[in-house]
Amino acid sequence: MKRSILLFFITFLVHSVGFSQTTTQYEISFDNAVHHEAEISIHFQNLEEKELEVRMSRTSPGRYALHEFAKNVYAVKAFDGDGNELKITRPNPHQWNVSGHNGTVRFEYTLFANRGDGTYSQIDESHAHLNIPATFAWARNYEHRPIEVTFNVRDDLNWKVATQLRHLEENRYYAPDLDYFLDSPVEIADFFLRDENVDGQTIRMALHTHATEAEVDSYFEKVMAIVHKQRDVFGELPDFDYGEYTFLNCYSPNASGDGMEHRNSTVVSGTKPIDQPLEDYRISTISHEFFHIWNVERIRPASLEPFDFEEANMSGELWFAEGFTSYYTGLILARAGIITEEQYVEVLSGGINFVANSTGRNYFNPIEMSYQAPFVDAARSVDPTNRENTFISYYTYGSVLGLALDLSLRDLDGDLNLDDFMKQMWENYGRDEIPYTIRDIRAELSAYAGKEFSDDFFDNYIYNSKLPDYQRLFDSIGLTFEEANPGRAVLGTSISINNGIGRLQTNAIVGSPIYEAGINRNDEILEIGGALLSEVESVDEILSDYQPGDTISIRTVRTGEERIVDVELVADPSIRTSVNREAESRLAEKRSRWLKSM
Template sequence: MKKIFGTTLFSMLSLCVFAQNEISYRVSFPNVIHHEAEIAMEIPNVPSGILKVRMSRSSPGRYATHEFGKNVYHLKVFDENGKSLTVNQPAGDEYEIPGHGKSVKVTYTVFGNWIDGTYAGFDETHAHMNIPSTFAFPVGMDARARLVEFKYADKQNWKVATQLKPMGKNSFYAANLQYFMDSPVEIADYKTAKWEVKNKDGKAQTIHLITHSNDTQATIDNYAEMLKKMVDEHFAVWGEFPTYDYGNYYFLDDVYPDNAGDGMEHRNATSIVQRTPKIEGYESNLLGTFSHEYFHSWNVERLRPKTLEPFNFEHSNVSDELWLAEGFTQYYGGLLLTRSGLKTVDNSIQAFTGMVNSVLNTPGAKDFSPIQASRYAVFADAGVAIDQTNKANIFLSYYTYGAATALALDLRLRSEFKLTLDDYMRALWKAYGKPEIAYTVPDLEKTLAELTRNPAFAKDFFKRYIYGTEKNDYAKLLLNAGFVLQKANRGKAYTGFGRLNVVNGKVILPQTLIGSPAYAAGLDIDNVLLTVDGKQINTVADIDAVTEAHKPGDAISITYLYRGEQKTTTLTLAENPALEIVAIEKTGGTLTPAMQTFRDNWLNSQVKSK
């Protein structure tokens, strides 16, 4: 009896400590028609000294800074007796309370009218919340639990969907700030479908499709059946599901034409925002985001770079590994839809064509490594800048760069080692993902060496293609699967003008790329083309007509305006560098049995064979 009493007393004391330390929020929506939410945060057991409260400047899944403090106003602070306290604001997203008691209450209004994975949106149909864009937090109390209660009595059909732990009465719990900030919330009159998945240990978990859209329940149920096929292929890659906290994973899907559009991964959920009228009739359009974000529940959320640990909410984390975290995810996102039968082989080949063109034909890949591309994410990942940058010449998205790297490594493992990229991902999962040990780039190289039993190969691959800027022989690698990499416009002349802008009969150049004929001719952004080869230019068709009349190597005269001054230059046309991937049988070549087997093993379903 003494032992039982002692255990009971310990539990009671633990609950008391929890209650004394948890930071609680109450959220209401009295002016939701004008995109406002009201937040009240209570902070008990406040240490002596200046209390600092702030909004986040970054968000899990994003790699650049976002100034969430700009949408907060009417902030007030009170003590435990309701007395108003002095608040200083040393920065746009920071607040300091110099004098306070043991408990502090902070209230404020937050505006949100941007529906995507990063920001918040409030209107009469729903409350769409990314936590960092919505909730302030006290600095230095990250380990404290969070409790949030949502009040929406006037919205009878609204329901809460979130990975946060439900505590009853529209209250939800997070063990600490990191988990809280990684937990999106959708409150709406949504429709849902769900299904059970069993892990290899026999334990069942539930996957939920939460959809705020103008669709019937039958459409949602049908879409869930499609997602089941996708989920099965993901399981086949990894060999097991992650252990989802509280046994649930949520696809939070918001569909409306005026949405900003996005997909944002979280530990046990993903926020998917689509810009279509509804799901019905657009099912195929939406799948790529679902597949990409779901792959993240392994890769990034648990198989996690050390550079993202812990996530810093005061500025952006610089990461060397986004080429794998995002790029390999990009590669698999489309590939697994093909394996599941939800996309065709031609769809995958089209995606691979884009990857190969980008990595072989852009200056950002020629002169910068995948690691350097990853580090540039702090500026590129939806980061806001009003000044022009040289981004087109110094950066290739780590999504594309990493996906092209994944493609090459997959084909090399298959052709040189009778292994696959699936094997590599499972090895990484076993070493770092499942035990949740944050990895570094050397860890990735070490795992590749162990998998292939060839440290020299792993060292060479990382030295040349990860740390360096060399490129794999994609033509040779693709031919193993019976695909030919060739010039898409062989013998066709190319100016390198890029996507031209036409305004009132004026044809205006975009930023020109290093290595292009336009760049070599000294042409640059905002130049207005007047004549090309003596022909007056008023439309893009005018330029096309001149280009088609010439061949690579021809030199043509160009007159243009630079800051209002007319200038002349000579441009030497090159052969169009665009590449395409074509099935060998469509070129008149022979698809050998070995090529067919290689292709099938790569692109066909893996569900039964693993």
């Protein structure tokens, strides 16, 4: 969460010199970790003479959907300062009201936690992986109070604590207020620890995984290569609170794949088998999440300030906050030498294909795609949706727009590039933590590259859903942009075959031959072009004998009724990207400046 350095300094000073200040005290123990339980106690003091409203959060920093963390809280009790049990009522599923107290309340509960990722918590005998909103309750009207938390670690399991919270003593930690507390994940385990000083600040990695010391050393070198290359983009690291930044990495068979940014730390998790070498595991997620310390944590959309822990958080700027960060994810890996230039350029086609060939652009522009986050950002629902046709991830959409903006700037006179524009956003908004709007981005781009350029980019690609001319942009920098499968005929919607019956893998894609033929996801496809699907392994075997424009018959069954339709095949729209090694020298030089950040 956004906090000024001055606030932290004042809070630290008041706390450290011993002035009287009411602090909320938390304590957590893990005696029943084998069954994924923790026992949690919260000590509230100096309360007003009214009901105490204790809540679990419904969402978490870095997430935009609701997650209803109260569902894993039970055995709730409350006591006053004399140890008398107090009455608890439930006004809603997320809250416990405590009445009849004498100004002091000890609130106790049991937490069940068994998902180790960036959103939830996991407790077992390998670790206590704690996302704070999924773990700790809090009280309304007392969010401003400082917090101290004691982690009663399992000494028998050699557990240690890693977190961005300020260390006080032993296993006791401090947060200046609730916002900072809820934004401070914790990994408690027998982890590897590495650190390096960069510009007077400590970059630390706590890595919980099965690996050798040599593997961890090699991995940390790559992490630090990412840190340095990203610092080069912005010209400096942020001033981390307490002068520290911590990677909280958990790669184990019981963890789930995720990455989640926080103000001075990040959680990166993955389901890594014990015997799998560490190598570059989840390294792209490391790149993505660290870039967020500038872009989203400090260069922060006004729509996410303040972050609401009780409702979904909607932002129209995610194409920039998440999408441009996704653009830099792979680019930084190439600049750091973790992947080759050829590897980076070749994967660019994936995002461009996804966006260019998606019908979602007919329904929403990048801003409106960003608005969909509360429905798609790890949200859970059981009713089917039509997102194959209506939605493009703002991560991917924003990434290919970031690519287009970078290459467009580099094609102008004046040595312009996206690195320097991001640095300008950092200097004008991020460094002093001034929340921005979409209009602010447009104004900054106008100041950087001119009003005509900025208006063209925003009017066509942000407020509208037009597609940049990637062919021209790739040509301008010595890259190849070409058909991936010339002459290949397709049906436009993927079909899988199981036990001789074909079914659409998704809803029929709007405008595809399958869609126009009226075939839907519930249909059983028995025969294509006279070939029984029971006699082939894939539909591609059949289509390889046809050309775009050919007509082919498809036999289907729907609710017991057989139907035969004729379908006109279309050309595969996929493109392929690669480095053009025969490009003239001036284009190769431009490409090198881009990929090497020269």
